[in-house]
Amino acid sequence: MPLFSFVLRRILQMIPTVVFILVVTFVLVRLLPGDPASAMLGDRAIDADVERINASLGLDKPIPIQFLYFVKNVFTGDLGTSIALKLPVTTIIMQRLPVTLMLTLMAALLALILAVPLAFLAALKREQTADAVIRGTFQVGLSMPVFYVGILMLTVFGATLKWFPVGGYGDTFGDRLYHLFLPALTLAFSFSAVLMRNLRSSVIGVINAEYVDFARAKGLRPRTIMIRHVLRNALISTVTLFGLQIGTLFGGAVITETVFAVPGAGRLMIDSIYGRDYPVLQGLTIALAVLVSLTFLATDIFQAWLDPRIAR
Amino acid sequence: MKKIAKAALAAVLLVGTSLSAAAVERGGVMTYGRYADSLFLDPVLNDANVDIWILSNLYDTLLLPTDDGKGVQAGLATEWKVSDDGMSVNLTLRDGIQFSDGSPITPADVAWSLKRAANKDNGIWNFLVSSIDDVTTEGDKTVVLKLKHPDPAILAALTVFNTAILPQKVFEAAAGATDADKAKVFAEHPVSSGPFVLQSWDRGSTMKLVRNEHYWGKGEDGKPLPYLDGVTFEVLPDDATRILKLNSGEIDGAEFIPYSRVEELKSAGNLNMELFPSTRVQYVTMNARPQVNGKDNPLSNPKVRQAMNYAVNKDAIIAIVTHGVGKPMTSYMSSATPMHTGDKPLYAYDIEKAKSLMKEAGFEKGFDTSILVLAGNQDEIGIATALQQMWAELGIKLELQQVDNATRTQQYRDGVFTMREAAWTDDIADPNEITSYFVYSPTIDALHTGWKNEEADKLFDASQKEIDATKRAAQYARIQEIYNAEGPIVPLYETPYPVALSKKVHGFLQIPLGNNFFGRAWLDK
Numbered sequence: 001m002p003l004f005s006f007v008l009r010r011i012l013q014m015i016p017t018v019v020f021i022l023v024v025t026f027v028l029v030r031l032l033p034g035d036p037a038s039a040m041l042g043d044r045a046i047d048a049d050v051e052r053i054n055a056s057l058g059l060d061k062p063i064p065i066q067f068l069y070f071v072k073n074v075f076t077g078d079l080g081t082s083i084a085l086k087l088p089v090t091t092i093i094m095q096r097l098p099v100t101l102m103l104t105l106m107a108a109l110l111a112l113i114l115a116v117p118l119a120f121l122a123a124l125k126r127e128q129t130a131d132a133v134i135r136g137t138f139q140v141g142l143s144m145p146v147f148y149v150g151i152l153m154l155t156v157f158g159a160t161l162k163w164f165p166v167g168g169y170g171d172t173f174g175d176r177l178y179h180l181f182l183p184a185l186t187l188a189f190s191f192s193a194v195l196m197r198n199l200r201s202s203v204i205g206v207i208n209a210e211y212v213d214f215a216r217a218k219g220l221r222p223r224t225i226m227i228r229h230v231l232r233n234a235l236i237s238t239v240t241l242f243g244l245q246i247g248t249l250f251g252g253a254v255i256t257e258t259v260f261a262v263p264g265a266g267r268l269m270i271d272s273i274y275g276r277d278y279p280v281l282q283g284l285t286i287a288l289a290v291l292v293s294l295t296f297l298a299t300d301i302f303q304a305w306l307d308p309r310i311a312r
Numbered sequence: 313m314k315k316i317a318k319a320a321l322a323a324v325l326l327v328g329t330s331l332s333a334a335a336v337e338r339g340g341v342m343t344y345g346r347y348a349d350s351l352f353l354d355p356v357l358n359d360a361n362v363d364i365w366i367l368s369n370l371y372d373t374l375l376l377p378t379d380d381g382k383g384v385q386a387g388l389a390t391e392w393k394v395s396d397d398g399m400s401v402n403l404t405l406r407d408g409i410q411f412s413d414g415s416p417i418t419p420a421d422v423a424w425s426l427k428r429a430a431n432k433d434n435g436i437w438n439f440l441v442s443s444i445d446d447v448t449t450e451g452d453k454t455v456v457l458k459l460k461h462p463d464p465a466i467l468a469a470l471t472v473f474n475t476a477i478l479p480q481k482v483f484e485a486a487a488g489a490t491d492a493d494k495a496k497v498f499a500e501h502p503v504s505s506g507p508f509v510l511q512s513w514d515r516g517s518t519m520k521l522v523r524n525e526h527y528w529g530k531g532e533d534g535k536p537l538p539y540l541d542g543v544t545f546e547v548l549p550d551d552a553t554r555i556l557k558l559n560s561g562e563i564d565g566a567e568f569i570p571y572s573r574v575e576e577l578k579s580a581g582n583l584n585m586e587l588f589p590s591t592r593v594q595y596v597t598m599n600a601r602p603q604v605n606g607k608d609n610p611l612s613n614p615k616v617r618q619a620m621n622y623a624v625n626k627d628a629i630i631a632i633v634t635h636g637v638g639k640p641m642t643s644y645m646s647s648a649t650p651m652h653t654g655d656k657p658l659y660a661y662d663i664e665k666a667k668s669l670m671k672e673a674g675f676e677k678g679f680d681t682s683i684l685v686l687a688g689n690q691d692e693i694g695i696a697t698a699l700q701q702m703w704a705e706l707g708i709k710l711e712l713q714q715v716d717n718a719t720r721t722q723q724y725r726d727g728v729f730t731m732r733e734a735a736w737t738d739d740i741a742d743p744n745e746i747t748s749y750f751v752y753s754p755t756i757d758a759l760h761t762g763w764k765n766e767e768a769d770k771l772f773d774a775s776q777k778e779i780d781a782t783k784r785a786a787q788y789a790r791i792q793e794i795y796n797a798e799g800p801i802v803p804l805y806e807t808p809y810p811v812a813l814s815k816k817v818h819g820f821l822q823i824p825l826g827n828n829f830f831g832r833a834w835l836d837k
Contacts, residue, residue: 034718038725041359041436043734044749045725046756049436056492085515086352086496095515151552159560166557168546169517261548263516276718 003304010300014293018286025285026070029278030063036083039276057083059278070282079286080279084271089283092268097287099169100257100264102176104249106184108242111192119199120226126204135200138193146252150186150259157182167261183260187252191245198241202234209233236306243299247292336532340835341542342817344828345554345566349516349547353499355476356428357435357492364473364739365826369521369543371476372505374403374422374455375467381591381824382650382741384467388417388477388505388528389455392470398462398779403455403470410526411479412504419449424480426457434491437474439748440740441466462779465742468650472740473827477505507538507831519545521830529831539819539834555812558583564817564835567828569810571634571691577812584815587637587808588822591646591738591746594638596683596699596802597724598731601762605728610679614798619669621659621802623706624699628661630805633694638805643792644750646806648824651743651788658796658803663705670706678707683731684723687714692733695804727760734759737826743788747772751795761800768794 037053038045054060058069073080079089118138122131141149158166170176206212207230215225254266265284272280304310352358355371376387391404409417428434430444443463448456459466469475478498486497502510507529508521522542529537546563548554554566555573559580569577569585578585598611598620610616630638640657647654670676685696693712700710715723723729738745748755752772753764768791775787796803809822816836821829 032718034716034722038721039718043721043724044756045436045721047725050725052433084351086499087515092515147550151550151556154553154556159556162560166560166562167548167550167553168557168562169514259550259553261517261546261550261553263514263547267516267549274717 003301006304007297007301010297014290014297017293018289021289022282022286023067026067026282027063029273029276029281030066032276034276035059036276036278039274040084074286079283082272082280083277084275085277085280089279092280093265093283093287096263096265096268097284099262100250100253100266101291103180103184103187103253103256103262103264104246106177106180107187107191107249107253108246110184110188111195112242114188114192115195115199119196120203120231122196122200123203123207134196138196141189142193144190146186146190146255147259149189150183150256153182153186154260167259169262179260180262183256183262186260187249187256190252191249194245195238195242199234199238202237203230206230206234232306236303239299239302239306243296246295250288250292336539336818336834337837338531338533338535338539338834339541340837341544342540342565342820342830342833342835343544343546343563344830345546345548345557345563347547347549347551347554347568349545350519352496353502353510354495355473355478356437357495358473359436361737361826365822365828366545367473367476368506368827369508369830370502370504370506370510371473371478372507372527373471373473373476375470377471377741377823377825377827379821379823380589381648384471384741387471388422389470392467394466394779398464398777399459401457401459401466403457405453405455406528407453409505409528411482412509412524412526413479413482414526415479415481417477417479417505419452419455421480422455422477423447423449425477426455426475428478428491429474435474437472437739440469440472440745441475461777463776464779464781464784465740465744465776468740468742479503479505508543511542517547519547521545527831531832538831540830543830543833558812558814561814563814565811565813565820567809567811567822569812571637571807571810574635574637574810582815584813584817586811586813586822588811589648589824590807590809590822590826591648591824592735592807592809592826593641593644593646594695594733594735594804594807595641595644596695596731596804597729597734597759597761598800598802599727599729599761600758600800601727604730609730610673610675611681611730611800613673613675615669615673616675617798617800617802618659619666619673619675619706620703620708622662622666622669624659624702624802624804625661626657626659626804628702629695629698632698633691634805634807637810638807641803641806644795644799644801644803645743645746645792646738646824648806649738649743649746650741651785653789653792654796666706676707678709680709680711681730682711682713683733684720684729685712685714685733686720687716695733699802724760725756727757727762729760739825741825744772744776747775747788747791750801751791751799758800763800765794765798 035054036057037050041049058066081088082092085092118134122134125131154166157163164182165179168179170179212229215229253264254270257264257266269284348362350363350366351360352363355367373387374389375384378385388406388409389403390406393402411417426447430438430441432438443459443461443466444457445460446458450456482503483494483498486494488494488497504524507524507527509524511520511522513519523538527537531537531539548557551570557563558566574585577583598617599609600612601609602612603609626640642654642657643652645652683696686692696712703710720732724732736746750759751768753769771787771791775784778784811822813820818834820833
């Protein structure tokens with residue numbers, strides 16, 4: 001059962017990571033200049049109002065005491081109440097995080113669909129026209145800023161061709177998938193470029209490996225060689241990259257969500273930083289830390305499956 | 313000949329308006345693109361324009377602002393009378409008014425709502441009604457406000473969002489121990505007194521309002537208001553996306569059109585580019601304390617401040633930053649604020665005068681100073697870079713410090729900033745709010761600058777109790793004279809509210825205070 005103990009070990013390792021991130025966030029947001037009441041009340045606030053509101057939020061107490069209260073509440077499943085939105089943090093996160101998750105998943109899927117076949121094609125037609133065209137196109141995708149690609153997509157496929165809605169978020173599940181397609185494609189554009197370049201060079205490396213020559217000499221069919229030997233081995237580094245890039249994808253979602261008016265967690269995060277909405281920031285950080293850790297875990301498991309030596 | 317043509321034109325225009333008035337159409341849902349979502353729909357405890365500017369669609373007030381935002385007209389109350397000594401106000405409620413749940417709006421609801429608004433422990437707007445001592449009821453239609461002192465702004469205050477009328481019974485029945493807790497629950501599914509009711513709210517995305525069947529207002533066709541079946545707000549934070557969505561017909565209106573695109577949208581055939589008059593003023597605040605952060609502060613010298621004012625070419629800034637949409641300020645308060653005085657731009661550009669003032673002040677060679685700029689805000693960065701070049705003429709080296717809003721607010725409130733950019737919009741149709749913050753030192757040390765003028769403070773105190781309108785206007789004229797001459801700001805420009813509407817939208821109104829009124833809006837079929 002090497003795989004089982006490997007997974008267990010990894011899950012246990014996640015706990016200190018999440019706790020560490022939480023403590024750092026908790027302290028850092030409080031060290032930022034400005035406090036929730038001032039941020040919320042803006043320039044017109046008078047001192048008495050600011051003090052009254054900060055006290056009602058318990059922010060007049062020392063940071064270690066605030067942290068103890070917070071930890072006590074987290075263990076009862078209570079992440080507190082948003083200062084700006086006046087709603088329980090768990091409710092807000094349950095509304096906003098799934099949106100970003102769906103967007104990120106769709107983007108990751110689209111990126112794979114784009115990157116894997118094209119990387120193979122480019123590797124097999126190395127230094128030929130197809131390779132140059134594929135690499136050139138992705139180079140453009142990589143070098144264009146996300147907000148610009150987003151506005152371009154909205155203008156062409158939304159406002160002009162009217163194939164997709166110009167931003168926003170639908171009411172039903174199907175409608176939402178439809179609304180999320182363009183933002184996901186925007187995110188996938190630069191993401192797939194990174195994946196494609198990496199996979200192409202690994203495929204080129206693997207194709208020239210001796211075991212592939214041996215498989216060929218054995219008389220295996222080219223398709224079998226490609227899937228069982230080349231793909232499986234070439235994927236290892238790409239899977240690592242994919243896992244690591246998921247975090248970046250969350251970051252890209254912040255801009256994409258703004259341009260496409262998608263009510264996701266990225267925008268919530270930005271608003272909470274500007275508004276010094278400590279409870280939402282803490283809650284979101286925990287949720288994102290757990291999610292990214294889980295992604296890394298999944299990456300590790302998949303790698304271990306691709307290459308059993310890793311789990312040892 | 314010219315006169316006849318004018319008369320003919322006027323006649324045509326008149327016929328035109330009455331024709332469109334006769335042709336009011338009912339039904340349909342208007343979709344409106346907003347730059348940010350609302351936060352908290354409680355009239356008393358909210359603290360942001362994103363709430364304030366839409367609240368009047370949900371909650372009605374005793375009096376309503378006139379369309380120009382300067383006067384008052386009947387709302388839930390049809391008659392109002394301030395007593396001769398100015399110590400009380402008698403209001404008569406409209407017949408048959410109801411909340412959206414069909415229950416009657418009673419004097420008890422009114423008294424409770426007003427007392428809640430005036431309670432010092434509630435929110436940050438209670439200062440607008442701080443003169444209210446008690447509210448009593450007489451019979452089933454009369455409400456009497458007893459005041460601590462005569463308050464010339466009390467009628468204007470009764471049009472402001474925080475004096476909106478809520479159903480006492482429903483509010484108090486909401487779960488929660490404190491008023492703030494109950495407000496959170498109530499504001500999720502509020503019972504309305506205004507033309508619309510909240511139907512659903514997807515945070516950060518869409519808010520749907522539907523018509524309040526029990527609203528008292530009557531339309532031009534004699535049937536109940538509102539004309540629309542509903543209003544849907546879509547949150548579209550990106551300017552370009554908001555305009556694209558309007559152009560593609562997916563929404564019927566969009567707020568906060570960037571100044572750079574106003575000209576372009578004016579010429580778009582399918583849109584009406586509206587520039588609603590506003591009370592918004594843009595200015596630079598200068599710390600007037602002799603020392604800031606332990607260093608001598610040249611800005612404490614009124615001559616230096618005047619010199620810097622004369623050295624700023626406002627027309628150039630208006631052209632660069634607002635693309636010609638703005639206009640120069642003629643007083644610290646906007647020209648749409650009641651009792652505004654001044655007919656020529658403050659500190660018309662005069663570099664020679666500026667240089668001689670600097671010499672008189674002993675700063676012939678200039679000095680180093682700094683300004684706080686909101687990071688990533690194009691308007692603020694544009695203004696600051698222009699100021700940097702203009703003040704360089706006086707030998708002043710201006711350092712731009714880009715910070716986020718909370719950081720800036722902190723330095724501002726602590727009085728340790730040197731200069732900052734800022735904008736202001738009135739919440740009440742009276743000069744007292746802006747004057748209290750800009751001029752009157754006990755409120756926030758005159759915009760946290762430490763500036764203080766005894767005469768202005770005394771005049772303000774007196775004006776807050778002066779019910780003779782002429783005398784009060786004279787007091788305000790003097791306050792403006794003092795502040796405009798030596799106050800701690802560089803007035804830059806006034807701007808209207810840029811709203812783009814589809815051609816099929818009629819009757820939508822944004823008043824100078826910023827409030828969006830959908831109650832009389834209607835759509836072509």
